[in-house]
Amino acid sequence: MAERFGFPPQFQTAILNCLLHDKKFMRETIGLLEPKFFDKQIHMLAAESIYKIYLRNREVPNKVSVLNELSQRLMKEVKVKDEAQKQKFVLRPVQKLLKRIFRHPNGSTQYVKDEALRFCRVQSLKRSYIEAIEKIELEGDPEESKAFISKKVRELSVLEQGGSNFFKMIQELPQLLNRDKGRCATTGFKRIDKWMDGGMDPGTLTVFIAPAKFGKSMALINVGFANLLRGKTVVHFTLEISEKKIMKRYASRISRVARIEKAPKKTIKRVQKFAQLHGGKLIVKGYPTKTATVETIKSYLYHLQNKDDIKPDIIIVDYGDLLRSGAYGKDKDGSSERFIQGDVFEGLRAMAQEFDCTLVTASQCNRAAATKPIIRMEDIAESYAKCQVADHIIALCGTEEERKKKRLRLFFAGSREAQTERTSRVAFNWKIALMKEVEYDDEGRAA
Numbered sequence: 001m002a003e004r005f006g007f008p009p010q011f012q013t014a015i016l017n018c019l020l021h022d023k024k025f026m027r028e029t030i031g032l033l034e035p036k037f038f039d040k041q042i043h044m045l046a047a048e049s050i051y052k053i054y055l056r057n058r059e060v061p062n063k064v065s066v067l068n069e070l071s072q073r074l075m076k077e078v079k080v081k082d083e084a085q086k087q088k089f090v091l092r093p094v095q096k097l098l099k100r101i102f103r104h105p106n107g108s109t110q111y112v113k114d115e116a117l118r119f120c121r122v123q124s125l126k127r128s129y130i131e132a133i134e135k136i137e138l139e140g141d142p143e144e145s146k147a148f149i150s151k152k153v154r155e156l157s158v159l160e161q162g163g164s165n166f167f168k169m170i171q172e173l174p175q176l177l178n179r180d181k182g183r184c185a186t187t188g189f190k191r192i193d194k195w196m197d198g199g200m201d202p203g204t205l206t207v208f209i210a211p212a213k214f215g216k217s218m219a220l221i222n223v224g225f226a227n228l229l230r231g232k233t234v235v236h237f238t239l240e241i242s243e244k245k246i247m248k249r250y251a252s253r254i255s256r257v258a259r260i261e262k263a264p265k266k267t268i269k270r271v272q273k274f275a276q277l278h279g280g281k282l283i284v285k286g287y288p289t290k291t292a293t294v295e296t297i298k299s300y301l302y303h304l305q306n307k308d309d310i311k312p313d314i315i316i317v318d319y320g321d322l323l324r325s326g327a328y329g330k331d332k333d334g335s336s337e338r339f340i341q342g343d344v345f346e347g348l349r350a351m352a353q354e355f356d357c358t359l360v361t362a363s364q365c366n367r368a369a370a371t372k373p374i375i376r377m378e379d380i381a382e383s384y385a386k387c388q389v390a391d392h393i394i395a396l397c398g399t400e401e402e403r404k405k406k407r408l409r410l411f412f413a414g415s416r417e418a419q420t421e422r423t424s425r426v427a428f429n430w431k432i433a434l435m436k437e438v439e440y441d442d443e444g445r446a447a
Helices: 009-021 023-029 041-057 063-078 083-101 110-139 142-158 173-177 190-195 216-229 243-255 264-278 294-308 337-354 367-371 385-389 400-404
Strands: 205-210 233-238 281-286 314-318 358-364 392-397 407-415 422-429 434-437
Touching: 009 023, 009 041, 009 083, 009 110, 023 110, 041 063, 041 083, 063 083, 142 294, 190 407, 190 422, 205 216, 205 337, 205 385, 216 233, 216 243, 216 264, 216 314, 216 358, 216 392, 216 434, 233 243, 233 294, 243 264, 243 281, 294 314, 294 337, 314 337, 337 358, 337 385, 400 407
Parallel strands: 205 358, 205 392, 233 281, 233 314, 314 358
Antiparallel strands: 392 407, 407 422, 422 434
């Protein structure tokens, strides 16, 4: 049985009054505010009548149309036998209610609308949780249930009231548009940060693309390292390489010690000094390939936030192609891999917005890209939707000859905001997980 509003009768009458005097509130509540939430039968029937007329005409109903619709519905419910009963049990109660709900609102109605919407959202979430439990009982997959709930939450957030009155806010607009570059995350490569006008904004998704064994994971390590230098909190998820190996790479990158086991004291001392000097935080969390979903990662981030009060400035996922989609994980609807991966990358970008931080990941290119001197967005494997979702695309490019000389090129392949089709040259030393921008000539010599 659905829960009832439980508000005083006058308050429930005021909800109907808001429906008839605020078309925006009417649109926001369709499918969300259920007539059965009202305590009184006449209020339920009035809500049904109002919504029915609105959906039919796409206009807020007038008094005559509600009178006719509501009277007919109430007559069927009370089953009047004669004209006297019709007057007593139908027409008088209807006219009395209509007089109240068609009265022009006296004072602010915002509190009434806010409370009504809040109640409706809570009921919708409760229903979603019940449906999710049923999914677990029937299908035994908690990840799909979490994805289902997350989708419902996003749908409800769309209904939030708000928006901006452009002309009233025009004087404040320059200040609102002024980016806080201190909150931007760095790619670790100064030229690319400059092309991005200061780095990667919170709520954005940046994707490094490259063929297999080209250094995607190393690039992500360097992104994490560069943000630790700035004192930021980095949460690094690894889906292919073990936690121990990722931590070893960070230790080597920070200490510049290649074989940590040969110089453990030196490594520990340098890493501890780095932490004291810069004050950043690094959390490394691993999951087996294709076992974790975006919802799995979100659950862990909320765990960090609730237990240890750790909120990430930047999330690194190594790498997005190895996440399982909560929506299509079992391919029950015959969805192909491109839809699966597109869904995953949409979820990653939504997560960046939800946690108000930068998210950086990587994706693999197709085999043909391995022999190309320049890798472009169309070379990305399986799903071009990944490029459409991402805010910035950075390709790791390098001929076989360049890689023998420990050189790569970072090609700024795509961006929502910045000018692209530009290249930054880098040198690498995988022994200490190092990538750095350099200037060098066509022979591979440092300029």
